[in-house]
Amino acid sequence: MKNTAPIYFLLCLTALFWGGNTVAGRLGSLDWQPMTLTFARWLLASLVILPFAWHKTRADWPTIRTNGALLFALGAVGLGGFNMLLYLALTKTTAVNASILQAYMPAFIFILNFVVLGVRVRALQLLGLLVSMIGVLVTCTRGNPAAFFNEGFNTGDVIMLMACVVYAGYTFGLRWRPNIDWMSFMLVVFTGATIAATPFMIYELVTQPFSVPGWRGWAVLCYAVLFPTFCSQLFYAKGVAAIGGNRAGLFINLVPIFGSVLAVLILQELFQWFHAVGLLLVVGGILVAERSELILKTDKKN
Numbered sequence: 001m002k003n004t005a006p007i008y009f010l011l012c013l014t015a016l017f018w019g020g021n022t023v024a025g026r027l028g029s030l031d032w033q034p035m036t037l038t039f040a041r042w043l044l045a046s047l048v049i050l051p052f053a054w055h056k057t058r059a060d061w062p063t064i065r066t067n068g069a070l071l072f073a074l075g076a077v078g079l080g081g082f083n084m085l086l087y088l089a090l091t092k093t094t095a096v097n098a099s100i101l102q103a104y105m106p107a108f109i110f111i112l113n114f115v116v117l118g119v120r121v122r123a124l125q126l127l128g129l130l131v132s133m134i135g136v137l138v139t140c141t142r143g144n145p146a147a148f149f150n151e152g153f154n155t156g157d158v159i160m161l162m163a164c165v166v167y168a169g170y171t172f173g174l175r176w177r178p179n180i181d182w183m184s185f186m187l188v189v190f191t192g193a194t195i196a197a198t199p200f201m202i203y204e205l206v207t208q209p210f211s212v213p214g215w216r217g218w219a220v221l222c223y224a225v226l227f228p229t230f231c232s233q234l235f236y237a238k239g240v241a242a243i244g245g246n247r248a249g250l251f252i253n254l255v256p257i258f259g260s261v262l263a264v265l266i267l268q269e270l271f272q273w274f275h276a277v278g279l280l281l282v283v284g285g286i287l288v289a290e291r292s293e294l295i296l297k298t299d300k301k302n
Helices: 005-028 034-066 068-089 094-100 105-115 123-140 145-151 155-177 180-209 215-243 246-267 273-301
Strands: none
Touching: 005 068, 005 094, 005 246, 034 068, 034 180, 034 215, 034 246, 034 273, 068 155, 068 180, 094 123, 094 155, 094 246, 094 273, 105 123, 105 155, 123 155, 123 180, 123 273, 215 246
């Protein structure tokens, strides 16, 4: 029997690094404006990967040029747009809330598959999505859903949900990714994210005071580039290749758990009862929906 323990370990690290990105974004908000941090992250990531991806990108250039609009959109919206919204949300909400709300991302992917592709939705999937929606409501209203009608959602939580919709769209769009080398793809979408963030960064610098980040700000930037950007992408790709996308995808449900734990340990944020209830409902609902998808695929094989 093939030993999958090392692969599981890499996938756990993937979720840990992605969860840490939320904490890093919250820390980064003390030193960086959100658009400037997004621009700096993807510019540095593009420069780091450039020497490794250059030859592969040249070889793939005919395909890249043919699919340029799609690739630019994936980078600009999925990476640039998501991180601009994420870092903006983290100036207005806690890292714990942002981590838990990210767990709802698979639900948006289910919805996109249903609305755009007409993928059949089973009753168990609907139940899972409903449970997850209740978890989001519990988290955003701090355990008092009736307060929504008086106060509405926190602005940061709404922006975080928008970020989840954007990244779900990116994930959905990957089904049309052209057949090019992984390194070529990363360089192109990183560049697209950098270009997309540029006008927002310029506007931010013109309209808001800028100060050079201290060591904490540069540490956050280096972490965001090295771990969530490169290590997580590489480890996740290895995991998918080794055990398949369905099994590897389940590890994404660890992201809000790691993010919440790190927020408590590093940022000393409070993890309250409604966070626990919301996290259990969101992750539990998604697992029910994903379980239904696995059952459906098993039935088709049989």
